[in-house]
Amino acid sequence: MNAVSQASPEAVLPKHILDIWVIVLIILATIVIMTSLVLCPATAVIIYRIRTHLILNQDF
Secondary structure (H helix, E strand, O other): OOOOOOOOOOOOHHHHHHHHHHHHHHHHHHHHHHHHHHHHHHHHHHHHHHHHHHHOOOOO
């Protein structure tokens, strides 16, 4: 007999718990991707507007 067949049932996670973790990780990954798709262009626009505003309004 090998060691894999001798593992207790409590040592191996049930399949439905693994399915729940997969769903949770997919949801979290989706949230991170959607947030980055919104924040990256917004940050680029803010940086562009600050830089062009400072360049156009130099009163020296």
